Amino acid sequence: SQxxxxxxxxxxxxEGENAxxxxxxxxxxxxxxxYRQNSGRGLVHLILIRSNEREKHSGRLRVTLDTSKKSxxxxxxxxxxxxxxxxxxxxxxxxxxxxxxxxxxxxxxx
Amino acid sequence: xxxxxxxxxxxxxxxxxxxxxxxxxxxxxDTMYWYKQDSKKFLKIMFSxxxxxxxxxxxxxxxxxPKSPDKAHLNLHINSLELGDSAVYFCASSQVQNxxxxxxxxxxxxxx
Numbered sequence: 001s002q003x004x005x006x007x008x009x010x011x012x013x014x015e016g017e018n019a020x021x022x023x024x025x026x027x028x029x030x031x032x033x034x035y036r037q038n039s040g041r042g043l044v045h046l047i048l049i050r051s052n053e054r055e056k057h058s059g060r061l062r063v064t065l066d067t068s069k070k071s072x073x074x075x076x077x078x079x080x081x082x083x084x085x086x087x088x089x090x091x092x093x094x095x096x097x098x099x100x101x102x103x104x105x106x107x108x109x110x
Numbered sequence: 111x112x113x114x115x116x117x118x119x120x121x122x123x124x125x126x127x128x129x130x131x132x133x134x135x136x137x138x139x140d141t142m143y144w145y146k147q148d149s150k151k152f153l154k155i156m157f158s159x160x161x162x163x164x165x166x167x168x169x170x171x172x173x174x175x176p177k178s179p180d181k182a183h184l185n186l187h188i189n190s191l192e193l194g195d196s197a198v199y200f201c202a203s204s205q206v207q208n209x210x211x212x213x214x215x216x217x218x219x220x221x222x
Contacts, residue, residue: 031209033209033210035211037151040215040216041215041216042114042200042202042213042214042215042216043153043200043202043211043213044213045210045211045212048209048210086151088153092208092209097155097166097208098155098208100145100152100153100154102150102151102152103151
């Protein structure tokens with residue numbers, strides 16, 4: 001089964017800046033989810049975008065999906081130190097199996 | 111009011127031992143999962159249960175045996191522990207299969 005390829009692997013920004021994280025994949029998907037993992041903790045579900053949707057918002061989060069390019073992006077606006085975490089792109093394929101990417105490490109400097 | 115709780119949080123044990131990790135969810139979810147996260151943070155599904163029935167069993171050694179006494183519990187028993195079993199094991203649950211997981215805080219297993 002495929003997994004999302006996240007880019008960059010690590011990102012360091014100043015508090016208040018926007019953070020953009022990307023995920024690309026190779027085969028067709030039913031939906032794509034983003035999760036956050038704080039150090040030493042379990043993952044927290046952030047947002048799901050279905051294959052027939054192009055953009056979704058949740059608070060300071062904005063997710064886009066371009067199925068023609070097989071890519072998604074997660075934008076966090078006005079970042080805070082508390083946003084420091086690993087972010088995972090999670091694909092649901094036609095077989096309904098979930099696959100997790102390797103994660104993007106985001107550091108937000110106060 | 112922890113939604114998904116797993117115990118213990120840390121487990122250090124010698125090779126060859128048998129150990130269990132327990133997981134309980136109080137969310138009323140029908141589906142529970144075990145994931146293994148390796149040192150590179152890569153998460154792999156191990157098992158999935160829906161209402162006490164096994165629905166996903168990935169390529170996991172027979173030494174790993176899940177047990178679901180009821181839909182709120184999914185325990186993981188590991189026999190004859192090996193060094194390569196060292197990882198963080200996450201329990202999760204969801205109401206809808208494969209969507210909106212709630213994860214436990216993980217069990218860090220170290221085999222020495």
